[in-house]
Amino acid sequence: MSGKVSTNTQQAVINLDPRTKLYTLMVFSLVMVPSSESELDTILKIVFAGLAFLMLINIRRPGLAAVYAAAYCAAYGANGLLAYISGMSLLGIIIRLLVEVVLRMMPTLFIAMSFLQTTKVSEFVAAMEKMHITRKITIPFAVIFRFFPTVADEYHSIQDAMKMRGIGVSKGPIAMLEYRLVPLIASVVQIGDELSAAAVARGLGVDTERSNYCKIKIKGLDILLMVLLTAALILYYLF
Numbered sequence: 001m002s003g004k005v006s007t008n009t010q011q012a013v014i015n016l017d018p019r020t021k022l023y024t025l026m027v028f029s030l031v032m033v034p035s036s037e038s039e040l041d042t043i044l045k046i047v048f049a050g051l052a053f054l055m056l057i058n059i060r061r062p063g064l065a066a067v068y069a070a071a072y073c074a075a076y077g078a079n080g081l082l083a084y085i086s087g088m089s090l091l092g093i094i095i096r097l098l099v100e101v102v103l104r105m106m107p108t109l110f111i112a113m114s115f116l117q118t119t120k121v122s123e124f125v126a127a128m129e130k131m132h133i134t135r136k137i138t139i140p141f142a143v144i145f146r147f148f149p150t151v152a153d154e155y156h157s158i159q160d161a162m163k164m165r166g167i168g169v170s171k172g173p174i175a176m177l178e179y180r181l182v183p184l185i186a187s188v189v190q191i192g193d194e195l196s197a198a199a200v201a202r203g204l205g206v207d208t209e210r211s212n213y214c215k216i217k218i219k220g221l222d223i224l225l226m227v228l229l230t231a232a233l234i235l236y237y238l239f
Helices: 018-032 039-058 062-082 090-118 121-130 135-164 173-201 220-238
Strands: none
Touching (some): 018 039, 018 090, 018 121, 018 220, 039 062, 039 090, 039 220, 090 135, 121 135
């Protein structure tokens, strides 16, 4: 398997500024992860979950959006039923854990996925430079930014190659791990080297000021979304 670096990004219906996406991800993390029993907390979490659904629609993933909506509704219903179930059996603990992961983590994960899939590395670097972020932070994140999507593409390629060779579930879990995990680990090392070389070729490590052909600008929709997210954040932590 080759460790070819993937540079494909998905075109969104509505393009947001990378800084807006970063701010959205930060606010989601601050609101969705903490726990509170207030009615406002419940309302905000449902609204944010709906926003994550809209983000999936925006990146043209209606199938995934439907699966996410079904999983979230099922977890929300299960969470209501668990309030009437006493005891701490192993099954109950596992169900509660899965429910919490879906309700708290899944919306934020899908927001992060939409950010990764719709933002080019050049746009991300340009946004970091606009915010005057030091290159000691920008360069590692620029490399990581393409690392996970590239690893995912490589895994799918390995999976397709194994299917062509007739290596499937029938071979057993150990063989599945061996034939998929070992090639993936070898590819990950090569991908890391190629991404680092690409970062150097782009001149990310030079001390002089870099030019950037990618022009980013905060538009009216970006401002509106950031204002609404800020208002939600203030409500969440003050009330």
